Amino acid sequence: MIKKKVCMLGAFAVGKTSLVQRFVNSIFSVKYQTTIGVKIDQKMISLGETEVNLLLWDIHGEDDFQKVKATYVMGASGYFIVMDGTRNETYQVGLELEKLARTAAPQAKCVILINKSDLISDWEITPGQIARLMNDGFKVIQTSAKDNLAVETAFTELTRMMIK
Amino acid sequence: MILGSMTEKDYKNNLYSSISHGQLTELRKAITGLDSEDLQRLNRLIQDPEHFSVEISQLLPLSIKKMFERGEVDEEHLRKFVEQVLHQSVKSDPGVMATILFPIMMPAIRKAVADDIKRMVESLNTSLEHGFSPKRIGWRMQALFSGRKYAEIVLSNAYVFKVSQVFLIHRTTGLLLNQVQEAEIKDARDADLVSSMLSAIKDFVQDSFRRDSEENLDSIKVGNFNIWIEQGPYAIIAAIVEGNVPGSLRLILKEAIEAIHVNFSYELEHFQGNTEAFVLKDRFLRTCLLNEKKEAKKKKPLIILILAALLLGVLGFWTYMQVEFKLRFNQMLDELEATKGVAVTGTEKENGVYSITGLYDPLVGNLNNVVKQHGFDLHDVKLNLEPMISLDYDLVLLRARRVLMPPETIDLSLKRDTLIAEGAANNEWLERAASLVLHLPGIYFFDITKVNEEKIPQTPARQQVENRILAIENYYFVFKINEVKLDSLQKIDFDILINEAKSVLNFRFDQDSVPVIEVYSHTSRNGQIDANKNAARLRAEKFVDLMLHEGLPIETLVPKVIFVEDEKVPFPVRSVSFKVKYVNPAAL
Numbered sequence: 001m002i003k004k005k006v007c008m009l010g011a012f013a014v015g016k017t018s019l020v021q022r023f024v025n026s027i028f029s030v031k032y033q034t035t036i037g038v039k040i041d042q043k044m045i046s047l048g049e050t051e052v053n054l055l056l057w058d059i060h061g062e063d064d065f066q067k068v069k070a071t072y073v074m075g076a077s078g079y080f081i082v083m084d085g086t087r088n089e090t091y092q093v094g095l096e097l098e099k100l101a102r103t104a105a106p107q108a109k110c111v112i113l114i115n116k117s118d119l120i121s122d123w124e125i126t127p128g129q130i131a132r133l134m135n136d137g138f139k140v141i142q143t144s145a146k147d148n149l150a151v152e153t154a155f156t157e158l159t160r161m162m163i164k
Numbered sequence: 165m166i167l168g169s170m171t172e173k174d175y176k177n178n179l180y181s182s183i184s185h186g187q188l189t190e191l192r193k194a195i196t197g198l199d200s201e202d203l204q205r206l207n208r209l210i211q212d213p214e215h216f217s218v219e220i221s222q223l224l225p226l227s228i229k230k231m232f233e234r235g236e237v238d239e240e241h242l243r244k245f246v247e248q249v250l251h252q253s254v255k256s257d258p259g260v261m262a263t264i265l266f267p268i269m270m271p272a273i274r275k276a277v278a279d280d281i282k283r284m285v286e287s288l289n290t291s292l293e294h295g296f297s298p299k300r301i302g303w304r305m306q307a308l309f310s311g312r313k314y315a316e317i318v319l320s321n322a323y324v325f326k327v328s329q330v331f332l333i334h335r336t337t338g339l340l341l342n343q344v345q346e347a348e349i350k351d352a353r354d355a356d357l358v359s360s361m362l363s364a365i366k367d368f369v370q371d372s373f374r375r376d377s378e379e380n381l382d383s384i385k386v387g388n389f390n391i392w393i394e395q396g397p398y399a400i401i402a403a404i405v406e407g408n409v410p411g412s413l414r415l416i417l418k419e420a421i422e423a424i425h426v427n428f429s430y431e432l433e434h435f436q437g438n439t440e441a442f443v444l445k446d447r448f449l450r451t452c453l454l455n456e457k458k459e460a461k462k463k464k465p466l467i468i469l470i471l472a473a474l475l476l477g478v479l480g481f482w483t484y485m486q487v488e489f490k491l492r493f494n495q496m497l498d499e500l501e502a503t504k505g506v507a508v509t510g511t512e513k514e515n516g517v518y519s520i521t522g523l524y525d526p527l528v529g530n531l532n533n534v535v536k537q538h539g540f541d542l543h544d545v546k547l548n549l550e551p552m553i554s555l556d557y558d559l560v561l562l563r564a565r566r567v568l569m570p571p572e573t574i575d576l577s578l579k580r581d582t583l584i585a586e587g588a589a590n591n592e593w594l595e596r597a598a599s600l601v602l603h604l605p606g607i608y609f610f611d612i613t614k615v616n617e618e619k620i621p622q623t624p625a626r627q628q629v630e631n632r633i634l635a636i637e638n639y640y641f642v643f644k645i646n647e648v649k650l651d652s653l654q655k656i657d658f659d660i661l662i663n664e665a666k667s668v669l670n671f672r673f674d675q676d677s678v679p680v681i682e683v684y685s686h687t688s689r690n691g692q693i694d695a696n697k698n699a700a701r702l703r704a705e706k707f708v709d710l711m712l713h714e715g716l717p718i719e720t721l722v723p724k725v726i727f728v729e730d731e732k733v734p735f736p737v738r739s740v741s742f743k744v745k746y747v748n749p750a751a752l
Contacts, residue, residue, distance in 0.1 A: 002437040003339045003356065037368060040360040052437075055339060055360045071367040075337030077437060163437075 003053045004162050006155075007073050007108075009101055010082030011093035012061030015115040018145035019082065020058045023155050028146050035060045038072055045159050052159050062093055073104040078162045080154065081112045085142070088124035098138075109161040111139045113154055118144040279414070325407035326455040328389075331359050332424065332442060333400045334435050338363025341399060341435075342442040344449045362402050366393065396421040398432035403452055416452055423448045493518065493545070496538040503528055505554035518545045525554035526642050527562050530734050543690060551642045553605045553653045560606035567604060567660055568597045569635050574615065582609035588616045592628075603656045629671045632664045633744040636681065640741035641707070646699060648706035648740075661742070662714040668744055669720050677746035682722045683708050684743060686735045689727050700725040707740045 008016040017035055021027050024041045039058040044051060057076070062068045073079065081098045084090040098110060112133055114125055120142075133140050139161070141154045193199055198206070209216045231237040254261050329345040340359035362384075369381045384391040389406045394417035401421045405413065425432065427448070431441045493511075497520070501508050505525035512519050524531060524547075535545050554560075561578045570576055573588040583601055594612060601610040639661050641654050650658050669679050685704035687696040704723035711721055728734035735741050 001439065003337075003439060004437045005337045005339055005360070038361075038364040040357050040364065042356050042360075053356060055356055057338075057360065057364065069367065069371050071371045072364065074367075075334070075339075077337070 001051050001053055002163060003055060004077040004159070005055050005057060005075055006158065006162075007057045007059055007076045007079040007101065007105075008082060009059060009068060009073070009079055009094075009097040010061060011084065011087070011090040011097075012063045012066075014061065014082045014084040014087075014090050014094075015145050016061065016080075016082045017058050019080070019113065019115065019143065019151055019154075020056050022145040022148055022151045024056065026148075028148070030146075043155070045156065047156070047160055047163065050163060052163060054155065054159065062097060068097060068100060070100055070104040073101045073108075076101070076105045076108045078109040078111070078158045079105070080158065081110060083112065083114050083125060085114045085116050085123040085125045086119050091125050091129055109158060111141060111154060111158045111161070114140065114142045116144060116146070117142040117149050118147040282411075284411075325405060325409045325413075327403050327405050327413070327453050329355075329404040330449045330452045331355065331362065331400075331402040331404075332449055333359045333363055333402060334432070335363075335395065335398050335400050337435070337437075338367075339435075339437065339439070341439050342446055342449060344446050344453055346453060346455070359402075362391065362393070363400070366400070392417060394418055394421050396425045398435070399424060399428075401449070401452065413452075413454065416454065420448045420452050492538050492540070496534060496540065496545075499534055499538075500531065503531075503534070504556040505552075505559045506531065506549070507552075517543070519548050520545065521548045522550075523552040524549040525556075525559050526551050526640060526736065526739070527554070527559050527566070530736060532728070532734065532736070542688070550644075551654075555606040560604070564601065564604055564607060566635065566638050567600055567657075568593075569631050570597070578607075581607060582611050583607045584611040584614065586614040600660060603660070605653060605656075625671065626673065629668055629673075632668050636661060636664050636668060636742050636744055640735050640739045642736050642739040643703060645738065646702075648703050648710070650710070658710070662711065662716070665711070665716060665742075669716065673746065676748065678720075678749045679744055679746050680720050680722055681711075681716075682724050682743045682745060683711070684724050684726050684735070684741045686726055686728050686731075686737055686739045686741065688737045689729050697725055703738070703740060 008020060010016050012034065013032060017033070017039065018028055020039075020041050021029070024043045035058055037060060041056045041058065043054050043056065045054055046052075057072060059068055059072050060066055079101050081094045081101070082090075083094040094112065098112075101108065101110065114123075114130060116123075130140055130142075139157065141150050141157065143150045143154055145151060189200060192203070196203070209219060228237065250261070326346070329343060331343045332341040333339070334341050338360045340356045343355045343359070365384065366381045380393070380395050382393050382395075384393070389404055390409065392403045392405055392409070392413065394401045394403075394414070399421065401417050401424075403413070403417060427445070428441065497508060497511065500506050500520070500522075505528040506522065507524070508520055508522040510521045512521070531547055531549065532542060535542060535547065553563075557578055561576060561583075564576055564578070564583055568576070570585065571589055571593060574593070575586045577584045577586070583604075585597070589597075594615065598610060598612070601607055639657060641650065641657070643649070665681055669681070672678060683704050685700040685707070687700035689696070701723065704725060708721045708723045712718055728737055
């Protein structure tokens, strides 16, 4: 069995914990609970003949008062940069966190998730911004933890990238 | 030479002057292949040793490398050289080496000392936790009686612990490489989560509180158990420990993490999430699964509880008996001391038998009855009272009545030292009384002024004899052990007894029977019965001898032995009493 450390990174309230809960426990709660420090979950995922145990480090969201520690990301094989499509400021925060993660774990694979696709009509992050990300070589997936849109796909894709 | 008288210097000068500078330079270059710049450099190397050393230093590493490659120098050569140099340096000035090593050694020493102190404090804490508890007192007692050192016993008892789970965690990723747990723990599915969380906590602590890169999180306390963490360059061992852990566990964890790094150096360095290699070889982790079990407290079996209860009951009953015995004993002593004619001088206990010593007047009767009345066995309480003549009013009067045997018409009373007889008596009694009374201790005068002599008829001879028989049977003499010796007071009684006996023996009620006096020697079944019986027999025979000396005929005296236990109203032990019987003359 292969084990992989995966980090969830992003600004606060972008839906990192919701994505993990949807993926691991198939549940979604509208109640927002901020993550303090790190919460770790695991989920076994099968890719063909390979079983991969994902250790999901749900790291607290970054804001002005709480900066993500690079040590949490060290040793990760992959990470998600989660952005909230309805809040444009999360785009910039996501990019900064991506830089931090790339420094802390240079070998790790990255997938950018634009979350809350159930509210796509309210999105502030523009298709142009998304295209720019893709042009920069990032894998970008639009997800909705609430409606369970592309959540499984996102995790499967990152896993596939990690064990390639 | 052609130069003749020219000196060498002159020759050189002439030569130089004949050749131009440029030609000379060309010539020099042609011969040596070096231009003037090279030559100047060479000249500087020769002239200036410092410069030479700088030049050489650039070549030396390469030169040494080449020598290694060619096998001209190996590590052994260098090692010897370095060792010699170091040795010489330390020998000549140790301070230099100390200064060099200071930055390296000090953190190492500090860490080692801190570790040791921490271990010592842990050990001390463990001891202090049990500080003044009954457990510690128990250990001291154990040490006292077993001859083992107290510290040994403290260690063996205090360090009761259990390492229930051991995690091997990849340091960078926080992924669980392997984990072992004791057999009782069935479900270890969350080990991966625990491992990651531990790693996160470690990262957080180190990130938040780190002051020195050498300082690591080495333990976490959660409720009743501790998580001991030992870090290596690539992996971490986390041991879940319960109980009082000995400091030596730290060393075991260190050795395990070192062994893992030695054996899995490649796997650890190139870890990509595959844990198979670590799972297959878990012996290093298993060495950390230690435990030291305290000897399980055995369930006290019911029988022991019953026995303990019985023991307590017996103890309580024994205490009650002791107290009750003492109270009864004191009551008995009070009664004895209050009895006229008895003087208790002391009590003592020997081999569980109470002995009461003192004096008593045999007239008070058998004091063993007092002992029995208070519920004591004569085996447990013995009266060692010596006979005496009491001058107590009642006893003097009683003795007078027994000796004088007044008829029913006579009333005897005592006023100070005068015995007063009142009533009617015949002359015979008066004469006999007058002859005996002054022998009685405590009586100095006999007042018969109130006795009417004439009104009383002569007592029939038969009646007189019967009275004398009663008198004889009232007498008894108590002797010391193995001794039949009459003291002065007993001698008085003895003389009276002989007189009475002679009178009785001289009288026959009829032709078919003759009087005999049975001399009873009283003894007890206490102790050796045969020995007692023998002593009693000898006492009776000796007393008979005394009577024979007084002229009583031998055939009228019959020595006999009797046990006080067989008597209805027992006489004192070691006493001699009498019984008058009439028997067929043929039986004599």
